[in-house]
Amino acid sequence: MTGDRSLPPPFDHPHASAQARAIAERGTILRAQVGSGVHGTSIACQDDRDEMGICLEPPEFVTGVARVPAGPAATATVPFEQYHRHTAWDRPGGLANRSGAGDLDVVVYSTRKWARLALGGDPTVLLLLFVPDEEVVVRDGTGAELLAHADRFVTRxxxxxxxxxxxxxxxxxxxxxxxxxxxxxxxxxxxxxxxxxxxxxxxxxxxxxxxxxxxxxxxxxxxxxxxxxxxxxxxxxxxxxxxxxxxxxxxxxxxxxxxxxxxxxxxxxxxxxxxxxxxxxxxxxxxxxxxxxxxxxxxxxxxxxxxxxxxxxxxxxx
Known part of the structure; x- marks a missing residue:
């Protein structure tokens, strides 16, 4: 299931640099809706859309040899763990804006961070293992293999x-x-x-x-x-x-x-x-x-x- 991998453009945020976006787009193995829409509790004309994904980062980012900028114009760097973007930030008010109807909130985690959160029992992160096909945006062979072993991430x-x-x-x-x-x-x-x-x-x-x-x-x-x-x-x-x-x-x-x-x-x-x-x-x-x-x-x-x-x-x- 190879849908559109494109993500919202970079923003002045520690996890929204252009390099982080490129890593997330190229390495995405699974991405799906995880908000009220997938729970069936959304109300028409009121909800934003929440998506979560997993990407395989290049080896140099796994070992820590390489890092990503902490924002589009930042000189500081951070380890790559995710690309996180809210389209609500594009309106006047920026990061202070609350997402509303028609907005997209998307986060694509590195495989390492997603696995760490899933094994820790994070309720939102675990949802990605059980999303129905019609709510999946991207899923390649590696993503399908991960879903086939969802039981390995369910613990007490x-x-x-x-x-x-x-x-x-x-x-x-x-x-x-x-x-x-x-x-x-x-x-x-x-x-x-x-x-x-x-x-x-x-x-x-x-x-x-x-x-x-x-x-x-x-x-x-x-x-x-x-x-x-x-x-x-x-x-x-x-x-x-x-x-x-x-x-x-x-x-x-x-x-x-x-x-x-x-x-x-x-x-x-x-x-x-x-x-x-x-x-x-x-x-x-x-x-x-x-x-x-x-x-x-x-x-x-x-x-x-x-x-x-x-x-x-x-x-x-x-």
Whole structure:
């Protein structure tokens, strides 16, 4: 699948030099949409487009012999790790601009940095392994081989990372603990940032799915997707969605403990291991389905933290 590899032009940003752009374009092995569009939670005429890619950098940048300029006119240099560009920067205001409808936010990571983030359980980075074909912009033979081994990047480390991201979204939604929201108009209208709320619950849904099946289904399956869209539109009051997010019988948090997947990279950097019991299609195997969510799974390295507790405590903020 060889789509358009071109990226937005360079900009005065440490990871947006012309040389970094050239490396990213020439070496791209995989690039796809990873934002609200791929989750199925976008709202017409409101969302930008988020894309993520992976590139194979030249050997001299892997060894550190070569570096890239820290911007188009910079004399300082930085190691090549990514090309990062928002088209919103092209408008007056530059880097301070918030992306909006029609904007493109794209980052192409070096293979080394992407693998490091993926093995660390980064929720956004892991999405790239499960994006459906219709959302893929570029995928060559190397990218296809990487996707064929997606299970090697799914470890129990992801549990804590999903939990951390969920809590961060929840804190930003309520403004607690010094968290900042850049959408004050949503807080003024609904009493909390409904977009952060939607992302917090989405992370819970996808984290449970990843830890029970070893995959993240995209877009978010129904009926969860419809609920997330209603929440984002401000049609769900705080107590209503808070109760839903923490009620096991609703099917949102009935995961129990972390599955039988590899605990994470070893000291030697091994990524070998297994995910939850799945069939060749990536769905739960028959015995896993018979046992039901949260049953027949071994405890994680921390003694089996229940996913029911991921939200960090439910209820109205104080």
């Amino acid at each position: 480390v992801a549990a804590d990372r999903f939990l951390g991201y969920l809590r961060a979204q929840r804190a930003a939604m309520t403004g607690r603990s010094g968290a900042h929201t850049d959408r004050p108009e949503l807080v003024a209208e609904h009493g909390f940032d409904v977009e952060f709320a939607m992302h917090a619950l989405r992370l819970g849904v996808q984290g449970v799915e990843l830890l029970t099946t070893g995959r993240i289904p995209l877009p978010v399956p129904e009926p969860d997707r419809a609920y997330l869209r209603r929440l984002r539109r401000g049609r769900c009051r705080w107590p209503r969605w808070s109760r839903r997010s923490t009620t096991p019988r609703r099917g949102w948090w009935r995961c129990g403990t972390a599955p039988r997947c590899h605990p994470g990279p070893t000291a030697r950097g091994s990524t070998a291991g297994c995910t939850a019991r799945t069939s060749p299609t990536g769905r739960p195997s028959a015995d896993a389905r018979d046992e039901g969510p949260g049953r027949g799974m071994r405890s994680g390295p921390s003694g089996g933290r229940s996913v029911v507790r991921w939200c960090g405590g439910a209820g109205q903020p104080t």
